Amino acid sequence: MTETNHEPGMKEYVAIWVGLLCIVGIETFLTSMNLSTHGLLAALLILAFIEAGIALLYFMHLKYEKPNLFWSLVPAVIFVLFMMNHIWPDAYRMVNLRVPIQ
Amino acid sequence: MSESEITLDAGHAAVLEPSPYAVQSKKLTMWLFIISDAVTFGAILFGYAYLRIGTPNWSTPFHFSPNIVNGLIMTFVLLSSSLTMLAADAAAKQGRKSSCLQWLGATVVLGIVFATLHLREWFHMFDEGWSLSKNPLGGSVQFGATFFSITGLHLMHVISGIIALIVIAIGYNTEWLDAGHVETTGLYWHFVDLVWMFVFPLLYLMNVAR
Incomplete structure (x- = not known):
């Protein structure tokens, strides 16, 4: 990130748009492969985060804002999502606590 | 000496600190809204992912045609918007008013196309017997509950965005609003697009019948 404000032109935006469409194509292709549910989820999530990162930095211009803005916003969101993920496996315990259906 | 006298004596620059982010307050407010909304979507998508993996009799009702093809068209439309x-946004910053209004109009049209495709898919699923609490395939009802809840929340954001874009276009045309408002609304619209980048793979591609 730089503090300079050289936002890309429409040609660059179109190239980014094509790139995002290609990632969507890869995601769709992955569903036709016989990946396990966990494997497919992991692969799709990685690609979705790459897409989101590109949209955040270029379409939403976060790359061209002062670094203060990025460091104030993004780590906070990542921390909250990480904490959600941290307590997430505890939800599996509830499945085992459930009274079995006869 | 009162605060107003200090301000008058020293001038605003001496009393008010410059913004650490060097952005307009409306833009910073939109960013704060976006991160709170990102956490909301993060929470419901985490909840969905847990249910998707933890439910043994989860239904995977989608087929490449027509469901995924429809989803791909919706993705193309939203990304294009x-x-x-x-x-x-670029036209507004350069002061090209008519060009800005034309592009805003195109964005609204694409948003309406997306919402129409989405609602058409919903009604098709209702006809098949899907609802928040019903599964015509006989498996877990959680698919309908999570699918309609998450896509419904996203669709509500799209419809809100369309209304906001129309208001911004009218305001910009009458010079009641400026290029900063166009940019701020654009941030929201890109965020709606960003959320769809998670909704499409997680709710559509993860539920393709294999």
């Missing part, structure tokens, strides 16, 4: 929004 981000591009037209960027063009509107």
